[in-house]
Amino acid sequence: MKHRFVAIGLLLAATLAAARTQSGGGQGASVEACRVERLRLQPAAASDIGSLGTPPEHLNAAEVEATAACLAPALDAVLASVQDQVLRGAEAWAPMSKAYRGSEHGMFLQVYANEAAAASYRKYEQGAAIPLGGMVLKRSFRVAADGKAEPYALFVMARMQPGFSPDTNDWRFALIGPDGRTVGATNGPDDAKVRYCAACHATARRQDFLLFVPPGLRL
Numbered sequence: 240m241k242h243r244f245v246a247i248g249l250l251l252a253a254t255l256a257a258a259r260t261q262s263g264g265g266q267g268a269s270v271e272a273c274r275v276e277r278l279r280l281q282p283a284a285a286s287d288i289g290s291l292g293t294p295p296e297h298l299n300a301a302e303v304e305a306t307a308a309c310l311a312p313a314l315d316a317v318l319a320s321v322q323d324q325v326l327r328g329a330e331a332w333a334p335m336s337k338a339y340r341g342s343e344h345g346m347f348l349q350v351y352a353n354e355a356a357a358a359s360y361r362k363y364e365q366g367a368a369i370p371l372g373g374m375v376l377k378r379s380f381r382v383a384a385d386g387k388a389e390p391y392a393l394f395v396m397a398r399m400q401p402g403f404s405p406d407t408n409d410w411r412f413a414l415i416g417p418d419g420r421t422v423g424a425t426n427g428p429d430d431a432k433v434r435y436c437a438a439c440h441a442t443a444r445r446q447d448f449l450l451f452v453p454p455g456l457r458l
C-alpha cells in the first residue's frame with residue numbers, strides 16, 4: 240500500500256507545483272515565519288525527509304500542535320483567499336480533529352466542517368449522510384528539513400444537489416493551492432485532476448465516502 244501513497248504524494252506535489260508556476264510563483268499574503276526550533280538547530284537528515292520535503296518522523300505531537308497554532312493566521316488567510324465559488328459560500332468552520340501527520344496526503348493536516356456538515360460529521364461512522372450544502376475540508380501545512388513551516392493545499396468535499404455527480408455520491412471534490420487557486424474540482428474544467436480523490440474515498444461508500452481520522456485524533 241505504501242508505494243501507492245508515495246505515488247499519490249508525488250502526483251499532488253507535481254500538480255501543485257504546476258499550479259504555482261502558472262500563478263507567477265507568489266505565495267500571496269506575507270506569512271509570519273513559523274519554525275520548529277529544534278529542526279532549525281539540528282536539521283533533519285536528508286534520509287529522513289519524505290517525498291514532499293517534510294520530515295514527519297521528526298515532529299512529535301507537541302511540535303505538530305505548536306506549529307499548527309503558529310500557522311493558524313496564515314491557514315485562515317489561505318481559506319479567506321479562495322476563489323472557488325462553492326467554498327466561498329461556506330460559513331462557520333469548526334475543527335473536527337487535532338492537527339496530525341497525514342498518512343495518505345503526505346503532510347500535516349487538520350479536518351474542519353462547516354455548520355451544515357458538523358452535526359452529522361461529528362457522529363463519524365454512526366452519522367447520517369451529510370446534507371446539501373455541507374462541506375468538509377482538510378487544511379494542510381508542510382515543514383521543511385530546517386523546521387520552516389508553511390501552509391499547503393486545501394482538500395475540500397462539498398455536498399451538492401442530487402444528480403450532480405452520481406459517481407462521487409454527489410460530492411464535489413476540490414483541490415486548492417496555498418495561493419487560493421483551484422487546481423481541480425469535480426465537474427469543473429480540471430475534473431481529471433481530482434478523480435483520484437473520489438477513487439480512494441469510494442472505498443468508504445457505505446459511510447458517505449467519508450474516511451475519518453482515527454478516534455484518538457477526533458475532537
Ligand code: HEC
Pocket residue numbers: 244247341342343348350375376377393394395396412413414433435436437439440448449450451452
Ligand atoms: C489514497 C487515498 C486518498 C486519496 C487519493 C484522497 N484522500 Fe482524502 N482522505 C483519505 C483518508 C484516509 C482520510 C481520513 C483522514 C486522514 O487520514 O487524513 C481522508 C479525508 C479527507 C477529508 C476529510 C473528510 C473525511 O473523509 O473524513 C477530505 C475533505 C478529503 N479527504 C479530501 C480529499 C481530496 C479533495 C482529495 C483529492 C485532491 C483526496 N481527499 C484524496 C484518503 C484519501
